Amino acid sequence: MLEVAKKEEIEILTCSEVESIEGNVGDFKVRVRKKPRYVKEELCNGCGACAEVCPVLTPNSFNLGLGAKKAIYLPFPQAVPRTYIIDMEKCIKCKLCEKACIRKAIDFDQKEQVIDLEVGAIIVACGGASYQPRLGEYGYGRYANVITQFHLERLLAPNGPTGGEVVRPSDGRKPKKVVMIQCVGFRNRNENEYCSNVCCMVALKNAMLLKQHLRDVEVFVCYTDVRAYGKGYEEFYVQAREHDVVFLRGRVGEVVEDADSGELVLVVEDTLSGRVLELRADLVVLSTGVVPSDDLRKISEVLKLERSPDGFLKEFHSRLAPTDTKKRGVFICGDAQGPKAIDVCVAQAKAAAASAISLLSAGEVELELTTAVVESERCSGCGLCELVCPYSAITVNEVAVVNELLCRGCGKCAATCPSKAIYRRGYRERQLEAYIDGLLA
């Protein structure tokens, strides 16, 4: 991300939302609303003097509430740009930060900005969101020591809230037994039907990290399938088993807390041995997955992009064009199209970028001669064609006019026109007549 920020040709707009997009490929008009940070980006150097004097402590959302941040903060340690931002809802306006900032970068009067951009192509890479287990799902939200893999990763991170120490949220003690539950929120009809792709490998990775961080920790993984399909993945799974990570094939039925010992008690059927087991654990980690984010919903409405049944953005063709969309000039990549591992995200990002580049460097769009044509002398302006066109490609004022960029050549307009004033190239009435002549001679 730092490399991207350094390039002069790339402009990064943070704290911004795309409000509307009009126009067509080569000529999109994008309106962006940039929310105020209350800190001047040109002046702030990320020194942190402001945060040191800020008296307000508030839960750190990057650490998923496991740590605190000040009202003026850096979103996360590697944030680009390295510019502080004030959470105005928590700020008490004591203005101590303003006094502490030697570069005079703090600006409580900073206003929202509207930025209008003209672009030729658009790539949507807004990512996904992490699934939030329901209250009580496997004890989540009820017992402090039931967390998700995302929480565990923050505990494992050296720059996380505990400096890389994995501890139980309830009492800060190191866990001796950790149970991971796979497929939480996925692969079922009640929540999400799809498989979230990455959670098996995340669990394996975190299980191995736990073995490194905590000597003698016992790690159990309760799984439905272990989906280790990628390069080096199966070998990693074997390695995890060699490091005594125990894999139990079965869904966990229930998680309750033993009030006396503070342990969590799980009931799981080990389908390979046919026994029902009771597991006692210090920490339960739910492997949840990726769901479409609210941003994704918003952008799909702004751009009028379709979504697949699982809620992610719909690709033009799942096999042959996974980064294209039905809208010419709009590309998608990464988790916005569906949950996937980092290597596939990168491959898709490169594909989308390459598609955008080849589109823009050509300077023109090549259309196939499969569009509709209006014979304006015959057109009465009745507007029936405009109504039936599924792509809103026809506008009728006095006569019908076809937008050839939007027309996909289905021919419905030609079938509907009472005057036969509009025809679909290659399938004119006369051409079909000739066809019929030959067939019924």
Added chain:
Amino acid sequence: MAGTMRLQYPATLRPIRVPCAGRVSADLIARLLWRGADGVIVVGCRAGECEYENGNIMATRHVEMVQDLLELMGIGAGRVVMVYCSSAEGRYFAEETMKISEKLRAIGPNPLKMRKADELGVESKQTPNDPPR
């Protein structure tokens, strides 16, 4: 697909290719019957599978329109049939068209078979969408 799979479908079936079943207008179907076809089968994609969103729905409406007209005229709605089939379903296409062909054989030939314009000694008018003279 039926062809590449070397499946038998009626020898009397004459296919007309269109970009989408939605291109098939009611008057096109009617004209086929006027010109002497004993039956017209409109093949469209299955529900929810139309590449152009709703072409199969439009085609169904056009077929139903013509069927109503044929009923009124006493020619019989059975001469025009709507079939939902994907381009990958070679076997289904072959079986369905065979079944329909049998039914049409039972109904009998088209009473509307009209003689060609030149037989009647009438000059054929220029049809729509001709390039200007």
